[in-house]
Amino acid sequence: MEVKKEKSAMLSNYEVLALLQDIQKGHNKQKKMHTNIATVSYEIIQHLENTACAKQSPEVISNFMKALEPYKLTKAEKLQFLNLRPRTAVEIQLIVEESEExxxxxxxxxxxxxxxxxxxxxDTEQEQEEMEEEEIVDQE
Structure with a gap:
């Protein structure tokens, strides 16, 4: 995978995971520059590997983006859909600016x-979120 403009690119969680895994494996030519971020990279990889983005692929992302075309969403909104995977109408309304219109x-x-x-x-991510929501309700 290649990032065209490193300083201005918006990356999906899948792309961040793939990039960090490449750095960790030594596939990046600037590996020596990245030795100081090894711990951060490791922690991010551990987190992202336990999310849905670990199950994504370039083909899945491409098909998803094509399916979103009729809705005239901005690039940022599409990226948020990809990364956050909203499960409710309220979550979609929070992502899409002026969604009512x-x-x-x-x-x-x-x-x-x-x-x-x-x-x-x-599924484990969703179950964990549901358990956290139940704990919050029980505490109230």
Missing amino acids: RLTEDQIYELLDLLGQHLPGD
Whole structure:
């Protein structure tokens, strides 16, 4: 994978994971420059490998981006969809700026279906979030 403009690129979690794994394996020509970030890279890789992005691939991402084209979302919104994988209409409304004017209720539910169809999920991540939500409710 190649980042074209390193200082201005928006990267998905999948791309960050792949880039850091390449650095860690020594596939990056500037490895000596990166020795100071070895610990940070390791921690980020450990985190991202336990999220849904570890199950993504360039093909999955490409197909997902093509499926989003009819919705006229910005690049940043598409990236947030890819990274955050919203599961509710409220989450979509928080990601899409001026969503009330730009998306109908039907389109929001279509987007939820697209997310479920095109992006591999992480059931353990969802279960963990649900458990955390239950603990918050129990504490109140």
